[in-house]
Amino acid sequence: MFPAQLTYHRAGSVAEAVQLLSDNEGAKLLAGGHSLLPLMKLRLAAPAVLVDIGRIEALKGISASDGGITIGALTTHAEIASSDLVQQNAPVLAEAAALVGDPAVRNRGTIGGSVSHADPASDQPTVLTALGATFNVTGPGGDRSIAAADFATGLLENALNDNEVLTSISVPSVPSGAGSAYVKFSHPASRYAVVGAAAILSVSGGACSSASVAVGGVETKPARASSVEAALAGSDLGDAALDAAAAAVGGDLSGDPMGDVFASAEYRRAMAAVYVRRALGAAASRAG
Amino acid sequence: MTVPVEITINGKACAGEVEERQLLVHFIRENAGLTGTKVGCDTSQCGTCTVQLDGVSAKSCTVLTVQASGSSVTTIEGISDGVDLHPLQEAFWNNHGLQCGFCTPGMIMAASELLRNNPSPTREEIRHGLEGNICRCTGYQNIVSAVEDAAGKMGGR
Amino acid sequence: MTTRIFGSGIRRREDPRLITGRASYTDDIKLPGMLHAAILRSPYAHANIRSVDASGAAGQPGVVAVYTGEDTDGVLNGLPCAWLIPGSDLKTPAHPPVAKDKVRYVGDAVAVVVAESRYQAEDALEHIAVDYEPLDVVINPKAAAQDGAPQIHEDVPNNIAFTWALAGGDTDAAFADAAVTVGDTITLQRLIANPMEPRSALAQWSAATGELTLWNTSQNPHIARFLTCVVTGVPEHKIRVIAPEVGGGFGSKIPYYADEAITAFCSMKLGVPVKWTETRSENYLITTQGRDHIEEVEMAATSDGVITGLRTTVYAGLGGYLSTASPGVPTILHGLMYSGPYNIPNISGTVYGVFNNGCPVDAYRGAGRPEATTLIERLVDLVAAAVGQDPAEVRRKNLIPKFENGHDVATGITYDSGDYESALDSCLSAAGYEALRAEQAQARADGRCVGIGVSSYVEICGLGPSQVAGAVGFQGGLWESAIIRFYPTGKVNVMVGSSPHGQGEETTFAQIVAGEVGVDVDDVEVLHGDTDNTPMGWGTYGSRTTAVSGAAIAVAARKIKEKSRALAAHLLEAAPEDIEYEDGRFFVRGSPDQHKTIQDIALMANVAWNMPEGMEPGLEASAFYDPPNFTYPFGAHVAVVEVDPETGHIDLQRYVAVDDCGVQINPMIVEGQVHGGVVQGVGPALWEGAVYDDDGQLVTGSMLDYALPRADLLPEIEVHSNSTPSPHHPLGVKGIGEAGTIASTPTVYNAVMDALRPLGVTRVDMPLTPEKVWRAINDARNGG
Structure with a gap:
């Protein structure tokens, strides 16, 4: 409840933030604070220096970009949940944003902070993995991009260098006519995802023309369900096809399972198939 | 290390020298002396510290005071003068929407945003809208009734 | 007439300071x-x-x-x-x-x-x-009581702090002769009170x-x-x-x-x-936790489902040390209630109070009674299943028939009044029980997993006669006292030794005074919580505040009334026996115009210009009330759930409560207590449980892991009530603070087990988290 001593800097620009990170070893970025501050309050984290990027206007907002939308890292879950642009281009992202935490958390928590925290129980990393999003990063040497699927490198670990700032996320538009869904098994206490499954399905001539599926919460990072996707390709998206495809998700899990007192690894694995199936069902019903 | 901050709380500028690690809820309670905002947990779950921060509800235990410097905050003490009650306060009273009262300030602050975003919510929507606030006394039922009642009084239905 | 009505659901007088954030809790004081x-x-x-x-x-x-x-x-x-x-x-x-x-x-x-x-x-x-x-560490209370367990206190072999036994009738004979016996091991997990x-x-x-x-x-x-x-x-x-x-507080x-x-x-x-x-x-x-029981229990019955015996062995975890009241909770407040609302002629129980390396355990809402009601109601359901009868019918045939003034049960206590069958009937009727069973049959035919749970309960509260307190080792009294003081302007202070903290007695106590002497509730201020300005009292817990403090207030108010009558007679130049009282006015019989209001009396008594010979000035009375018996509220609850067999998720769809707490002073507050109480009992059935690992580390160490009921997880609680007055209480009230919690845990548990029975699931430990339910279903399917 009482964070340890720290030094606080409010960065006026991304360049300044990068400079502050470079100048202060072990410094942490602070945006909405909803991932970092809880750890600091319990003294599970005690960064000596915080660089607050929360007021950098350049990191805010959602805009249309080539083939999709670009979401500033500071965009809150509430803004994503209510954005028309997101609704038109990647409705599954809005669906998931509305399920994050609770209203006050959605007001302060940002998509950039959430994905950077790399908590496998978060919702948006799973959805962004399914969407094939790209994370745009600025560091001392300039800009680079990281694929969503490569961003989380392990439990609470990401691919950012210590002096890099996640600036925005580029999300390709889902194909016209695609159906998408995010289905979540919410922990009754924390509201984090015990299991979350995202699916984006397109249909052409009665057959599945493209499928993109990811599942989170089960392992230390979200998994792209390529076995499921392969099983769906060309199928009629009928119940039997979806059952069979969902059952294939076990092949997409790397064998690095998470378990706790509420939900064991075995149970999470089983629920991965159930929730993928439910996501597929919802997405299929919305496709066409 | 302390740094100067200035936060507008309930329309009044509150300046202070605070430690950079201080949580906003402690600034509100200790520096501004407004103890209606409570601390009920360590993990941003319970919602007793809910205030309006720059117009939206926020858990003030999960914001640093320095982060909020320059912002404006509304607390339970700011939504009415304590005599002429806000419709939500009146509705919590009329519907027995509280027992021990500890969660009530946060609950009312969360409910006020809920009604701003959805002026005529269903009971189900109210239940979802209050998912970030824990009450241990009422079983929530009369809180839901209070918010429903206030929505009616505030012209939502 | 203004709001002076005893028995009316007036809004609470404590609320304005709370809804405006102007109340001062301890941590607010600087x-x-x-x-x-x-x-x-x-x-x-x-x-x-x-x-x-x-x-x-x-x-x-x-x-x-x-x-x-x-x-x-x-x-x-x-x-x-x-x-x-x-x-x-x-x-x-x-x-x-x-x-x-x-x-x-x-x-x-x-x-x-x-x-x-x-x-x-x-x-x-x-x-x-x-x-x-x-x-070495030990957490499980049964394991802690075994030879070779790590010894927590040097002078306590096997960590057994006490062994308490209870026997009524001849239980061994009852089991030997029984056509049907059922049994189970029930875990009442540790709970965190979470005020x-x-x-x-x-x-x-x-x-x-x-x-x-x-x-x-x-x-x-x-x-x-x-x-x-x-x-x-x-x-x-x-x-x-x-x-x-x-x-x-909820006990903590x-x-x-x-x-x-x-x-x-x-x-x-x-x-x-x-x-x-x-x-x-x-x-x-x-902060002290609740429950932590392992209960090995069995029930004997006839082939027609008439209960003949109950036998228990309970391991009650105490934590690392004895807390203030902990030995009384799994014994007096638990074992003595083993008969529930039923005729059970033969009852025996042994309770081991066992130290373990967890947080100390003490009273938590219901304190001992949820642990008793859960085992009784679980066993009654098992009897019903064993004899192939509807669980509601098995309850009905075993309920103690209606009584108005005392009924002895095999545990040695005397219930005050009860009409258990009416409560059950009211609840079944409010729930539409027959229709629910028909819907359930249809749902099952459709492959859905729907369950209906029924519970009848009686609880012991209004603690209690001080002589009994002494006899059972409570190191204090259990009476309460009140002072009622009228000021010259007719305004009133009521000072009590109990200390409500959310239960609304600043309002209900004012209603008692208003009802007795006809002042406006807004003219009454109830003072509590400060030992310097309140008379001695033993506190607010065990649903005793309205029952015991409220009685003290009623008795004191009646003293005020009698003094007022005598003073009115003097002022009206009439004989006291000719003075009638109605609604705050004292008047000469047959001449209502010749009257003195209670405010007139308060003024004269305080200035004392014209008092009868020998009457002391002032209008103030105190009373010490030591109840002649406990009170025994009761009721029946029904829950409806649907289980998702694929995930183990439980959807609590309906909850119907009929409670009988005797006379109600403020029905709105009673209903609020039921809402909150029911939800605190639903929590442990479905979500709540403090879990320690083998090293004694609390795994559920924050609200991120310990799942408290939230608004969006609950149905509307359908609340109904009957009213069977307590025969020995001056106002007929019994108490309602804990009833919901005592009834709802077994009601929801029974509903889930009812849903799972066709799948072959026979038991699951609480809390009924999705994984546990999912595993039980899978184990049953795999022939487990």
């Missing part, structure tokens, strides 16, 4: 020069302390003092246990407020830092070096006067004063305990804790006010 304490807690569940080196903390910024067990040893006395169950071979090992040689649960206090700010105090804790020698307000203590010592003032989150400030005296040695009359606004603010004593110690050493407020994480580690 005194000049106040310092802040933080307590270093053992990270080990069981360890010897080799050494404590606090020198590193002393020089830290803002730090004023650091104390360890060496400093408190010999200054603070041990924390006492105040419920010494006779005939149970009770062991009461020492409980030092600050551990010096050994720690017995994670959270045991080891040192305290006093600093200028709480942040600084927390920082300094990290500079105290403690050398621990870890010892939204964490505990807090603010101590102010004055060396000049020798007075100690303690603001404290207490349900019973007079007991807190008494125990502060016992632990600190400050004489009782020099201690003032103030329980200001208290944000819920009954006990006297080390933290209060440590805070007082710091203030006495330093001569300045010192405040300590627990964080929620601390609350989870150190």
